[in-house]
Amino acid sequence: MTNKIDRRKFLLAGSALGLTSGITENIKAKSTTVITGNIKPVVVSSYNGYTMKNGGKLNCVETAFKKITQGEDVLDALIAGVNIVELDPLDASVGYGGRPNAEGIVQLDSCCMHGPKKQAGGVGALEGVKTPSLVAKAVMESTDHHLITGKGAQNFAQNMGFKIEDDLNTEESRKMWLNWKRRIDPNHYLDPKKRSTAGHNAALEMIKEGLIPENEYYGTINCNGINSNGDLCGVTTTSGLAWKMPGRIGDSPILGAGLYVDGNHGAAGSTGRGEANLFGLCSYLVVEELRRGKHPKDAGMTALKRIKENTIELRLLNKRNLPNFNVNFYIIDKLGRYAGVAMYTKASNEDKNYAICTENGSKLVPVEPLLSGNAN
Ligand code: ASP
Numbered sequence: 211m212t213n214k215i216d217r218r219k220f221l222l223a224g225s226a227l228g229l230t231s232g233i234t235e236n237i238k239a240k241s242t243t244v245i246t247g248n249i250k251p252v253v254v255s256s257y258n259g260y261t262m263k264n265g266g267k268l269n270c271v272e273t274a275f276k277k278i279t280q281g282e283d284v285l286d287a288l289i290a291g292v293n294i295v296e297l298d299p300l301d302a303s304v305g306y307g308g309r310p311n312a313e314g315i316v317q318l319d320s321c322c323m324h325g326p327k328k329q330a331g332g333v334g335a336l337e338g339v340k341t342p343s344l345v346a347k348a349v350m351e352s353t354d355h356h357l358i359t360g361k362g363a364q365n366f367a368q369n370m371g372f373k374i375e376d377d378l379n380t381e382e383s384r385k386m387w388l389n390w391k392r393r394i395d396p397n398h399y400l401d402p403k404k405r406s407t408a409g410h411n412a413a414l415e416m417i418k419e420g421l422i423p424e425n426e427y428y429g430t431i432n433c434n435g436i437n438s439n440g441d442l443c444g445v446t447t448t449s450g451l452a453w454k455m456p457g458r459i460g461d462s463p464i465l466g467a468g469l470y471v472d473g474n475h476g477a478a479g480s481t482g483r484g485e486a487n488l489f490g491l492c493s494y495l496v497v498e499e500l501r502r503g504k505h506p507k508d509a510g511m512t513a514l515k516r517i518k519e520n521t522i523e524l525r526l527l528n529k530r531n532l533p534n535f536n537v538n539f540y541i542i543d544k545l546g547r548y549a550g551v552a553m554y555t556k557a558s559n560e561d562k563n564y565a566i567c568t569e570n571g572s573k574l575v576p577v578e579p580l581l582s583g584n585a586n
Contacts, residue, residue, distance in 0.1 A: 247437065247438030247439035247440060248438065249436060249437070249438050249439065249440045249545065249546040250438070250546050250568065250569070251275065251278050251279055251435070251436060251437050251438050251546070251568070251569070252275075252435065252436055252542060252546055252548055252566060252567070252568050253271045253274045253275045253278065253287075253288070253291070253433065253434070253435040253566065253567045254271070254433070254434055254435070254540045254541070254542055254548045254550065254564060254565065254566050255270055255271050255274075255291070255292075255431060255432060255433035255434070255540060255564065255565045255566075256430065256431050256432055256433075256481045256538065256540060256560070256564060256565065257559065257560040257561070257563050257564060257565060257574065258270070258295050258301050258303070258304065258429075258431050258560065258565075259271045259291065259292070259295065259431055259433050259565040260563075260565035260572055260573070260574050262294060262295045262298045262300060262301045263294060263298070264294045264295075264297050264298035264300075265298075266294065268294070269291075269294065269565070269572060270291035270292055270294050270295050270431065270433055270565070271291060271433065271565045271566065271567035271572045272291075272567050272571075272572045273287075273290055273291040273294060274287045274288045274290065274291030274433060274435050274567065275287075275435070275567035275568070275572070277290055277291075278435055278436075278437045279437070279438075279569075281437075283441075283443075284324075284325075284435050284436065284437050284441045284442065284443040285322060285323075285324045285347070285443035285444075285445065287435060288322075288433045288434070288435050288443055288444065288445045289322065289343045289344060289347055289445050291433050292304075292343050292431050292433050292445050292447050293341050293343065293344070295431045295447075296340055296341045296342070296343060296431075296447055297340055297341065299380045299382070301429075301431075302382070302383055302386075302422070302429070302449075303429020303430060303431075303448060303449055303452075304429065304430060304431050304447055304448055304449060305318060305340050305341060305342065305378070305447060305449065306340040306375075306378050306380070307378070307379070307380035307382065307383050308378065308383065308429075308448070308449020308450075309383060309386070309387070309427075309429070309449050309450075309451075309452035309453060310378075310379055310383060310384070310387045310449070310453065311450075311453060311454045311455065311456045311457075311458070312391075312409065312453050312454060312455055312456060313456050314379070314384065314387050314388075314391070315337060315377075315456065316337065316377070316378035316379055316383070316449055317335040317336065317337055317449070317450065317454075317456070317457075318333070318335075318336045318337075318339070318342040318378070318447070318448065318449055318450075319332075319333065319334050319335065319336070319342065319447070319448050319449075319450055319459055319460065319462040319463035319468075320332060320333055320336075320342035320343045320345070320346040320445070320446060320447035320448070320462065320463055321333075321346050321357070321445070321446055321462065321463040321464065321465055321468060321469050322343060322346045322347050322350060322443070322444065322445040322446075322469070323443065323444050323445075323465065323469055323470065323471035323477070324350065324443050324471070324473075325441060325442035325443050325444075325471045325472065325473025325474075325477065326441045326442075326473045327473075328473060329350050329351070330350055330356050330465050330471075331346045331347060331348070331349030331350025331351070331353070331355075331356060331357075332346050332349060332356060332357040332358075332463040332464070332465060333345045333346050333349060333357070333358055333359065333363040333367075333463060334357060334358075334359035334360070334363065334459040334463045334464075335359050335360045335363070335456075335457055335458075335459055336359070336360075336363040336364060336367065337364055337378070338364055338367075338374040338375045338376070338377075338378065339364070339367050339372050339373070339374065339375070340373075340375065340378060341372075341447075342447055343445050343447040344372070345363065345366070345367045345370070345372060346445070346447075346463070348366070348367070348370045348372075349363075349366070352370065353366070356465060357463060357464070357465070359459065360457070386416070386421060386422055387453060389416065389421065390409075390412050390413060390416060390452075390453050391453075393408070393412035393415065393416075394408040394409050394412045406455075409453060413427050413452060413453065422452070423558060423560070424558045424560075424561075427451070427452045429448065429449070429452075429481070429560075430446060430447070430448035430450075430462050430468070430480075430481040431446070431447055431448070431481070432444065432445070432446040432462075432468065432469060432479030432480060432481055432540050433445055433446075433479070433540075434471070434477040434478070434479055434540055434541070434542050435477075435542070436477075436542050436544075436546050440544060440546075441473070442471055442472075442473055442476065442477045442542060442544065443471060443477065444469050444470075444471045444477040444478075444479050445469065445479075446462045446463070446468040446469040446479045446480070447462065448460070448462040448468075448481075450462065450484065451484065460484025460485065460487075460488065461480060461484035461485070461487040461488040461493075462480075462484060464488060464491075465494075466491040466493055466494035467480070467484070467487050467488045467491050467492065467493055467494070468480055468484070468487070468493065469493055470491075470493035470494045470496070470497045471497070472497050472500075472501065474501075474544065475497055475500045475501040475543065475544055476496070476497050476500035476501075476506070476509070476541065476542060476543040476544055477497070477541070477542050478492075478493040478496035478497050478500075478506075478509070478510070478513075478539055478540070478541045478542075479493055479539070479540050480492065480493055480537060480538060480539050480540075481537075481538045481540075481561075482535065482536045482537035482538050482552075482553070482561070483533075483535035483536070483537055486517045486520070486521060486526075486533065486535060486537055487517065487537055489517075489520055490513070490516045490517060490520055492513035492516060492517060492537075492539070493513075493539070495512060495513045495516060496509045496510055496512070496513045496539055496541055497509075499512045499513075500541070500543045500544070505543075505547060505549070506541035506542065506543050506547050506548055506549035507541075507549035507551060507578050509541060509543075509549075510539045510541050510549055510550075510551030510578070511551060511578075511580055513539055513551075514537065514539070514551060514552075514553050514580040515580065517533065517537055517553070518532065518533055518553070518580070518581075521533040528585060528586055530583070532581060532585075533553060533585065534585050534586065535553070535585050536552055536553045536554050536561050536585050537552070537553050538550065538551065538552040538553075538561055538564070538577060539551050539552075540564055548566065549578060550563075550564030550566075550575060550577040550578065551577055551578045551579070551580065552577040552578070552579050552580070553579065553580055553581055553585065554579055554580075554581050554582075554583060554584050554585050555579040555581070555582050555583065555584075556582075556583055556584035561577070562576060562577055562579075563575060563576055563577065564577055
C-alpha cells in the first residue's frame with residue numbers, strides 16, 4: 211500500500227488526530243496545518259519514541275510529526291523529537307541518564323542525515339553533553355567532517371556553545387553501574403578475556419534479576435520522518451551498549467550503520483547489537499534495497515538475513531545456531547511507506563514494537579520479525 215495522497219491541499223483535521231493514542235491537545239489544537247505535497251507525512255521510531263515524554267505532553271514521534279506538518283525542516287523536527295528522549299532521565303539508553311561505560315562515564319553516540327541537502331554529521335564517545343543529536347547536527351552544519359569523537363567532539367561542542375556537564379549519570383544509572391562493577395571486579399583484577407565474559411554475564415544476571423530491562427543493555431533511539439514534499443531525514447542517538455569498554459563506539463553514530471538516508475530513496479536506522487549491524491553497514495544496505503524498488507519490509511528483511519549470514523562465531527550463536535541477539539530496523543521509503551523489522555518475534559516489548567505517528571496520531575505497531583522464537 212502506498213502512502214501517497216492526492217496532490218491537493220490537505221487540511222489536517224484536528225479531530226482525526228489523536229484517534230489512536232490519545233495524541234495530545236497540543237497536536238489537536240493544530241487543526242489547520244496545510245500540507246502542500248502529495249506524500250502522507252509519517253514519523254517512525256524505536257519504541258522509546260512513543261513511551262518517553264520527559265514530563266511533557268508529547269512523545270518524540272508526536273513532536274516530530276507536529277513540527278513536520280507545521281512546515282519545519284524535517285531533520286530539525288526529528289531532532290526536537292529525540293531531544294525529549296535524550297533529556298528524559300527515565301530512558302537509561304539515550305542521552306542524560308544513559309548507561310555509562312565500564313568506568314562509570316556516560317559516553318554518547320549520535321548521527322543525523324538530511325536527505326534533501328545530502329548532508330550528514332555524527333559524534334562518537336561524546337562526554338558531558340545531554341543532547342548529542344544536536345552536536346551531530348552542528349558537525350553536519352559547521353564543519354567539513356562527518357564524524358568527530360571523544361575529547362575532540364567535546365571541545366567542538368563547547369566551542370559551539372553547548373553546556374558541558376560534569377557527569378551525565380543519574381543516581382539510578384550510577385547505582386546500576388556500581389552494581390555491575392561489583393559483580394565483575396570484586397578484587398579489582400580479572401584478565402581482559404575473563405573480564406569481558408564476566409561483564410556480559412553480570413549484565414545478563416542483572417536482567418534476569420529484573421534490575422534493568424533487557425532493552426537497556428543495548429538501547430537507542432532511531433527516528434526517521436518524511437514530510438508531504440517527500441523530504442526524508444533521520445537521526446539516531448544512544449548511550450550505546452551498557453557498561454561498554456571506554457571508547458567503544460557501536461553502530462549508532464556511523465553513517466550507513468546506525469542510520470542511512472538517501473533523500474531520493476529512503477531512510478533506515480537501527481537499534482540492537484551494534485557490532486552486528488556495523489559489520490554489514492546494514493542501514494546502507496536497506497536503503498540500497500529501497501533504491502532497487504523493494505518495499506521497506508522486504509528491504510529490512512534483506513538486512514536481517516545478511517546479519518544472520520554473517521553471524522558465525524560460536525559465542526554469538528544460540529542453541530538453534532542462530533544469532534543470540536536482536537537487531538531492529540525502522541524504515542521509510544520515498545513514497546512514505548514504512549516498516550519496523552526485527553530479528554526475532556519474541557522479544558522485550560521495546561524490541562517487538564515500534565512507534566509511528568501519522569495524521570491519525572501515534573501508536574505502537576508490532577515489528578515484522580525474520581525469525582520465530584527469541585534470541586536465547
Ligand atoms: N546499537 C546500539 C549500540 O550498539 C545499542 C542499541 O541500539 O541497542 O551502541
